[in-house]
Amino acid sequence: MxxxxxxxxxxxxxxxxxxxxxxxxxxxxxxxxxxxxxxxxxxxxxxxxxxxxxxxxxxxxxxxxxxxxxxxxxxxxxxxxxxxxxxxxxxxxxxxxxxxxxxxxxxxxxxxxxxxxxxxxxxxxxxxxxxxxxxxxxxxxxxxAGKAVPRAGARPGHIIYVTGALGGSASILRRLYAGERRLPDPKAKADRKHFFPEPCLGVGRYLRERRLAHAMIDVSDGLSTDLHHICKASRVGAIINELLVPLAAGAQPHDALHGGEDYELLFTASPKAKVPIEIHGVPVTEIGWVTKGKNVMISDMKTKPRKLEAEGWQHFTPSRSTP
Structure with a gap:
């Protein structure tokens, strides 16, 4: 008690x-x-x-x-x-x-x-x-004052970036829901992504101080859902190269696109911006670009792009992803 x-x-x-x-x-x-x-x-x-x-x-x-x-x-x-x-x-x-x-x-x-x-x-x-x-x-x-990075700053032609690797937390949850007898080790580097995630505070300040990020959101509900949030706020569309989305160790593509609880940063930047490939030791990956219109698409760059539905976590909906 x-x-x-x-x-x-x-x-x-x-x-x-x-x-x-x-x-x-x-x-x-x-x-x-x-x-x-x-x-x-x-x-x-x-x-x-x-x-x-x-x-x-x-x-x-x-x-x-x-x-x-x-x-x-x-x-x-x-x-x-x-x-x-x-x-x-x-x-x-x-x-x-x-x-x-x-x-x-x-x-x-x-x-x-x-x-x-x-x-x-x-x-x-x-x-x-x-x-x-x-x-x-x-x-x-x-x-x-006046320097916060909103969701609504994306413009057609902007490049879309994400920090770190995605799907690590969702992959752990998938194993737990599957009844894995050996629980993941919270002290192991790969498993800490779920049990002890790190907020990207230094990276966020770096992007704001150097005026690199025009729109930004943390990846908490899944890449697909959080990208939709940026596009809706900015009244734009996007296309993602699925081959460029960085996968965490043990993660599957579905984990990375829809899993959530990665707490990485998803942001857009001008094509003229010199965005580093690493900030404070965290990798930064270009994964797509912002388009006109409202469609959010994904492609392997070989076949016709298809719609990227927002399949991440949402309360009060029959989500197809684990919370």
Whole structure:
């Protein structure tokens, strides 16, 4: 059973330690946090639910992995805008029979990533859940005023790029759903992509600072779905060379196109831009180009292009991909 609420909050505050961002003027312990963004910056705000049975399972994910993944989702959104994280707010609800050891493990994973990214845990809420564990995480970041990289900046003729390799997380889930007896090793490099993914914060800032990315999104719902998001926001189409999509070790093409939870960055750049093939040690791959119209297509460059449907993860739909 968890500690009583007041004791648990005190424990969280102690584990969180001192504020890691000068922008956080007041944090845990007051009715609200007080945040002062750097001079000339705007605030970025994002929030994500993580639900037991939907985003994680107790038999597959350690509490450290769950905590890490909950924070990574919001940090990846900040990365996609080219921003710097400032603070996180955690609202956590658990059933009364969840042991305090599980909560401590969750906080360990959450706070380890927060420390590495300079993110202050500045507040939140604790509640008792009747059914399952629920975590709602809000992340606040900042970006120089007017410089955030939106989804709506793609133009016909732009080149489409993606960072890293895709499908690694989905390939792990596929094996788990198939009932693989030997669970993947969370410490192995290939398996960490699912259990302990890394937000591309440095890459996102690099692309924004050098004005390379005109439109950008993090690949959380699957390449196909997230590319559709960019195209809809920008009112353009696209064509992807399926032979150029970088596959993670063990991944199949379907994993890379529709799997999601890769937390890489998908962006468009001018054909005149000098986009490096690697940024902060992360490979960058050209995978297609932006077109006029609204059709999102895929081709092997030998046969007639075909429609690339958005088959990634969507709530309240019969998704053909695993969440």
């Amino acid at each position: 968890p500690l009583p609420e007041k004791q648990l909050i005190q424990r969280i505050a102690r584990l969180a330690g001192p504020r890691r961002s000068g922008a956080v003027r007041l944090g845990i312990g007051d009715d609200t946090a007080v945040i002062r963004p750097p001079r000339g910056h705007e605030l970025l705000v994002t929030t994500d639910f993580s639900l037991e049975g939907t985003h994680f399972r107790g038999e597959w994910h350690s509490p450290q992995s769950v905590g890490h993944r909950c924070l990574c989702r919001g940090l990846s959104d900040i990365a996609a805008m080219g921003g710097q994280p400032i603070a996180a707010f955690l609202s956590l609800a658990t059933p009364a029979d969840v042991p305090q050891k599980w909560i401590d493990g969750f906080l360990s994973g959450f706070l380890a990533l927060a420390r590495r990214t300079g993110t202050t845990l500045a507040g939140g809420d604790i509640a008792q859940s009747r059914h399952g564990i629920l975590a709602d995480v809000m992340v606040v970041g900042s970006v120089p």
